[in-house]
Amino acid sequence: MRAARLIKMVLLLQSRASMTAAELAAELEVSERTVTRDALALSEAGVPVFSERGRAGGYRLVGGYRTRLTGLAKDEAEALFLSGLPGALRDMGLQDAASAARLKVSAALLPSLADAPGSAARRFHLDAPGWYQEPVTPELLPAVAEAVWDDRRLSARYRRGDGEEVERELEPYGLVLKAGVWYVCARAGGSYRTYRVDRFTAVAVGGERFDRDPDFDLPVFWAERALEFARSLLRAEVVLRLTEAGARRLPYVTDRAAAEEALAGAVPEDDGRVTATLRVEDEEVAFGQLFGLGPEAEVMAPASLRTRFAEAARAAAERYR
Numbered sequence: 001m002r003a004a005r006l007i008k009m010v011l012l013l014q015s016r017a018s019m020t021a022a023e024l025a026a027e028l029e030v031s032e033r034t035v036t037r038d039a040l041a042l043s044e045a046g047v048p049v050f051s052e053r054g055r056a057g058g059y060r061l062v063g064g065y066r067t068r069l070t071g072l073a074k075d076e077a078e079a080l081f082l083s084g085l086p087g088a089l090r091d092m093g094l095q096d097a098a099s100a101a102r103l104k105v106s107a108a109l110l111p112s113l114a115d116a117p118g119s120a121a122r123r124f125h126l127d128a129p130g131w132y133q134e135p136v137t138p139e140l141l142p143a144v145a146e147a148v149w150d151d152r153r154l155s156a157r158y159r160r161g162d163g164e165e166v167e168r169e170l171e172p173y174g175l176v177l178k179a180g181v182w183y184v185c186a187r188a189g190g191s192y193r194t195y196r197v198d199r200f201t202a203v204a205v206g207g208e209r210f211d212r213d214p215d216f217d218l219p220v221f222w223a224e225r226a227l228e229f230a231r232s233l234l235r236a237e238v239v240l241r242l243t244e245a246g247a248r249r250l251p252y253v254t255d256r257a258a259a260e261e262a263l264a265g266a267v268p269e270d271d272g273r274v275t276a277t278l279r280v281e282d283e284e285v286a287f288g289q290l291f292g293l294g295p296e297a298e299v300m301a302p303a304s305l306r307t308r309f310a311e312a313a314r315a316a317a318e319r320y321r
Contacts, residue, residue: 002038005030009038010047010061018052018060035059136180138198144184146205148172153206154186159199170195171210174218178226185221192216194225227257234258234279238286239301241275242266246296254278254289275300283308 005028012027013019021032028035039059042049048062138144147154154170170186175197177183182197187210234255240262242250247266251259258279266276280286283305290297291312299306 006038006042009035010042010049013049013059013061014065018058020058024059136198138182138200140200140203141182141197143203143205144172144197144200145175147203148175148184150205151209151212153208153210155204155206156195156200157202158195159201165201168195171212173212173216174221176218176222183222185218185225187213192221194222230255230257233281236280236282236286238278238280238283238290238299238305239275240278240290241269241273241298241300242293243273243296246293247274247276249293249296250276250278253292254280254286287312 009024009028012024019027021035024035025032028038030038039049039051048065049059050062051057051059144154146152152172154172156168156170157165158168159165168188170184170188172184172186173192174185175182176185176194184195184197186193186195240246240250247263250263262276262278263274266274268274278286280289283302286305287308290299291309299309
């Protein structure tokens, strides 16, 4: 561990003009006395570490010294591509690998480019979870992530939507973070499926690796399954008569793809309104979504939903009379 710490110390000094003993101690998670001993060891090994005393003092490398010990390890290189997702890295247990990778990249940069990583971090941040919900990290996510990174088989107990728990033998191909929810895309029984990580009640990473299909494309697979899932939820239809304002607001109160499809096939009326057929989950969901359009939308069918809107409108009129 000391060798790794000495290398990290050199990389830190290479990426910055000067660092105090306190700063190095904080970065290396050791005492300032250990920093002093490590600096002496590096100097004896031929690394030109120079220390300056006083309030403006600290440690620095002399004569533009640059180490070549900046090669990325496999996990560091993989984590580097996720460095824009600090929360995701932390959830998967990869924050240390990402930190080491960023440090090596910073140390390898020319002095004129040394501020590039910090400059990018100050200008870009990805906040994956949706609004009005507190993201919860699945307890078993690090184990699932380990299996994904190493192409190892995964034995798992999974709680289905109906509450029943089932045993699954999985070949985990990839992880997806969607609106604060983690999913794993895996091959099971010869077919690819998607599982919510927070529904795993137990997982065991096997020692055996599986042969990954080189033709599997995670973004394409996810996009196709997400579209299938969204469409599978829309099992009912509602016929609407919309004003211009109602048509404009429809994509903001219901499924956007379904709204755009409905508006694309809408039939113009003589009074400036349009009649559209909208796919929805069910009448209960449709009522909650479409009620927000108020007088800009009129439900024509089904009759049961039209009746419910009429009753709600009468009740609202009575309440505000």
